[in-house]
Amino acid sequence: MNSSWQPIIGLEVHVELKTKSKMFCSCPNRHFREPPNTHVCPICLGLPGALPVPNQEAIKQTILIATAFHCQINRQFWFDRKNYFYPDLPKGYQISQHFRPIGEKGYVPVLINNQKKKIFLDNVHLEEDTGKLIHQGEETLIDYNRSGVPLVEIVTQPCLHSPQEAKAYLKRLQQVLRWLEVSDCDMEKGSMRLEANISVQRQTETGLPTYKVEVKNLNSFRFVEKAIEYEINRQVEILKQGKIPKQETRGFDPERGVTFSQRSKEVAKDYRYFPEPDIPPFEFSPEEIKEIKSSLPQLPWEWEEKLTAWEIPPVWFETLLKSKKLIANFYQAVLLGKKEFTPKQIASLLVNQAQMRNKTPKEIIASLKKAQNQYSLDKEKMAELIKEVIKEQPKAVEDFQKGKTQVVGFLIGQVQKKAKGKADPKLAAQLIIQELKSLS
Numbered sequence: 001m002n003s004s005w006q007p008i009i010g011l012e013v014h015v016e017l018k019t020k021s022k023m024f025c026s027c028p029n030r031h032f033r034e035p036p037n038t039h040v041c042p043i044c045l046g047l048p049g050a051l052p053v054p055n056q057e058a059i060k061q062t063i064l065i066a067t068a069f070h071c072q073i074n075r076q077f078w079f080d081r082k083n084y085f086y087p088d089l090p091k092g093y094q095i096s097q098h099f100r101p102i103g104e105k106g107y108v109p110v111l112i113n114n115q116k117k118k119i120f121l122d123n124v125h126l127e128e129d130t131g132k133l134i135h136q137g138e139e140t141l142i143d144y145n146r147s148g149v150p151l152v153e154i155v156t157q158p159c160l161h162s163p164q165e166a167k168a169y170l171k172r173l174q175q176v177l178r179w180l181e182v183s184d185c186d187m188e189k190g191s192m193r194l195e196a197n198i199s200v201q202r203q204t205e206t207g208l209p210t211y212k213v214e215v216k217n218l219n220s221f222r223f224v225e226k227a228i229e230y231e232i233n234r235q236v237e238i239l240k241q242g243k244i245p246k247q248e249t250r251g252f253d254p255e256r257g258v259t260f261s262q263r264s265k266e267v268a269k270d271y272r273y274f275p276e277p278d279i280p281p282f283e284f285s286p287e288e289i290k291e292i293k294s295s296l297p298q299l300p301w302e303w304e305e306k307l308t309a310w311e312i313p314p315v316w317f318e319t320l321l322k323s324k325k326l327i328a329n330f331y332q333a334v335l336l337g338k339k340e341f342t343p344k345q346i347a348s349l350l351v352n353q354a355q356m357r358n359k360t361p362k363e364i365i366a367s368l369k370k371a372q373n374q375y376s377l378d379k380e381k382m383a384e385l386i387k388e389v390i391k392e393q394p395k396a397v398e399d400f401q402k403g404k405t406q407v408v409g410f411l412i413g414q415v416q417k418k419a420k421g422k423a424d425p426k427l428a429a430q431l432i433i434q435e436l437k438s439l440s
């Protein structure tokens, strides 16, 4: 791509919340590899006359997510109907949020090549998932177990400018949502689904392009990167000819690494949004919002500040922040071992030895102490032992002088025996060779 072009990317991410029950009924929130249509009822099947009852837990989790991402929380919000027809949506509309989402205008801090950057959000809103179409040869089957599963959509502003930024943002989103224990964010199971809106304009242009292309079916971070790269190149080629790329929805073919046209893109007015008449608006008191906010754990970017202050290399952050439990154990170990070990020494053990990540802080420090004590024999004492060993093993000295250097290993073993295993083998080898050479 020529540097005179500026890609403009916005991302829409859907995540399924892992609440016990669905969004508007009491059916269990389980659909992955379950016998089809076993967790359904008149509400999630959209039968006439069935009335939705909102899931409080899902609402609280959405407020928590929006808070974590620095959104303004609307104390008053409501649900809206998004009208469209598709067989996986038996009611003919999806209950979503359009006019007053739970969270607006936040940002997600990310690290890109160790540079801090804020990815700005337009909104965080709550809706219901649809059923699932299963294509079998000539037939298409429908499983409604997924219908009505709570779904949070996190929408960025069109503020990303490269596939790398998109990937860093998505990884951060996944990390934080798992951190909050609100979603598995498992792309294979479909509990995290990605869409990208991509357009390109000349660097010199201001404002936003007049068109955007939406790419769907992106079920891995790698595919997002590939699809964005492909789209940027495709659109630049069209723009170079003085044309404007078509506003449309495209799919991504991972095998060929290309996007392909699916249909023209809908705009908001096509959905005839209107407030959901069956669910009254919500109003949360400042105290209730405060209480939810207070349950927010320390977030990965706050830990990253701490790790940076402790001179932990940024390449280790991802490993140390794999889980809340691991970073908490690390922190406890730092406190416990602060007289003897630097945070970096402790971090190094956890990063380099995977089995240590399941240990308690006490065990982590004990392991560091053991390693420290293991080769505690000092150099002078070692030199004495080496002299003794060499005196006792004239045959080995003779062999060495004949060029049989492998006797060094044997001599290290003899030294180690006298040192009760406390000699550093590397240093011992060095000193033995030095000594042997001085004899010849």
Ligand SMILES: [Zn+2]
Binding pocket: 022, 025, 026, 027, 039, 040, 041, 042, 043, 044, 045, 148
């Ligand atoms: Zn149901």
